[in-house]
Amino acid sequence: MPSRDIKDAHPILQEQFAKAKETFEKTYPNVTVILTATYRSPEEQNDLYAQGKTKPGKKVTNAKGGQSPHNFKPSFAIDVAFVIDTKVDWSEKWFKLFSTRMVNPKIEWGGQWKYVDYPHYVIKGWKDMIK
Numbered sequence: 604m605p606s607r608d609i610k611d612a613h614p615i616l617q618e619q620f621a622k623a624k625e626t627f628e629k630t631y632p633n634v635t636v637i638l639t640a641t642y643r644s645p646e647e648q649n650d651l652y653a654q655g656k657t658k659p660g661k662k663v664t665n666a667k668g669g670q671s672p673h674n675f676k677p678s679f680a681i682d683v684a685f686v687i688d689t690k691v692d693w694s695e696k697w698f699k700l701f702s703t704r705m706v707n708p709k710i711e712w713g714g715q716w717k718y719v720d721y722p723h724y725v726i727k728g729w730k731d732m733i734k
């Protein structure tokens with residue numbers, strides 16, 4: 604299981620997520636924003652990579668262990684979802700509404716990519732931040 608703790612994410616993401624979650628939940632009081640992943644170990648990433656390739660399931664990533672922004676501590680990426688009346692909701696609508704509060708000059712949203720990844724937010728230029 605990947606970490607779902609915001610403390611395992613980079614401070615840039617921690618700060619923006621806290622603000623975005625607060626204002627979003629004020630605007631939509633029946634919706635709770637949750638984290639589905641912050642840090643993911645390279646081993647867990649390799650398992651995901653194998654899915655849809657050498658293991659059954661739907662292909663979900665082209666990143667091997669150590670290649671994803673989730674594989675660093677603190678993590679350079681977070682994945683979000685929404686809970687409405689105790690049920691997890693993956694509607695495009697919520698992802699789009701939430702993105703308007705999350706995206707800033709330092710944070711990019713996977714919903715804007717060619718291979719759409721709605722839950723995913725990543726720090727721009729994260730590869731240059733690896734020491």
Ligand SMILES: [Zn+2]
Nearest residue numbers: 680681682723
């Ligand atoms: Zn992600």
